[in-house]
Amino acid sequence: METSKTHRHFIIYKPYGYLSQFKSHDSKQQSKKFLGNLYNFPENAMAIGRLDEKSEGLLLITTDGKMSYFVNSQKVEKEYYAQVDGAIFEKAIEQLKCGVEIGFDGKKYQTKPCKVVKLNQTPNLPTRSQKIRDDRHGPTSWVSITLNEGKFRQVRKMTSAVGFPTLRLVRVRVGDIHLNQMQAGDVVEVDKFF
Known part of the structure; x- marks a missing residue:
């Protein structure tokens, strides 16, 4: 453009x-x-x-x-890495891919289908200024979620809707910008x- x-x-x-x-x-x-x-x-x-x-x-x-x-x-994809509470399983990933119901502006909203991949390794990101609980308090998982929409706190609401609240959320890409x-x-x- x-x-x-x-x-x-x-x-x-x-x-x-x-x-x-x-x-x-x-x-x-x-x-x-x-x-x-x-x-x-x-x-x-x-x-x-x-x-x-x-x-x-x-x-x-x-x-x-x-x-x-x-x-x-x-028109432009946005990719997020989300660290979620718990060992996320394939059924939850499939639910996220298909779209889940979240609350938005006091109403129910069905998210659009999106790309979701479980990351097998912890991504190489800068240490966050506020410490996140570690695995001594239970397992965590990382997922990549790529959306074409962006409702308020959407990724957090989506992972919570499938039972895996977000602990850390990092946007890693907008279009071709990483x-x-x-x-x-x-x-x-x-x-x-x-």
């Missing part, structure tokens, strides 16, 4: 504990951490698809509203996304 040269685009690794907004708009949020604490983004910058405070990973920032609309209009070796808090300005 072509965009004007006057627009600016950034790829960031949103750390755990940060909100996907640039500064506080509410006095109750004064103690929170914002994207603006990581980098001096342009005034008209916007996050393309948010990650909740407890989620981390790849986040695209742009000054181009058309680019934001394009990515959010379900986290690669980025570390939490890294910000890279790019000429274009796609």
Whole structure:
């Protein structure tokens, strides 16, 4: 997708504990951490698809509203690595692939079919700033979930719906853009996304 040269685009690794907004708009949020604490983004910058405070990973920032609309209009895949509580089994993975019922905006919502793969090894990700319980407290599993939609806290709600609550959630890919070796808090300005 072509965009004007006057627009600016950034790829960031949103750390755990940060909100996907640039500064506080509410006095109750004064103690929170914002994207603006990581980098001096342009005034008209916007996050393309948010990650909740407890989620981390790849986040695209742009000054181009058309680019934001394009990515959010379900045309671009988003891949997440989720560490779930328990040893996830094939039936739960099949349920996730086919779509599960979650709550969204006070109503029931059936998620669209998606790609789900159990990861046989723990992915090579930066250590999270807040420790996650370890296997001494019971087994955990890692799954890759690739979606074309993005409801609020969707992946977390999906894994809970099949009995495996998410302990850690990291977005690792948006379209052809990957986290690669980025570390939490890294910000890279790019000429274009796609």
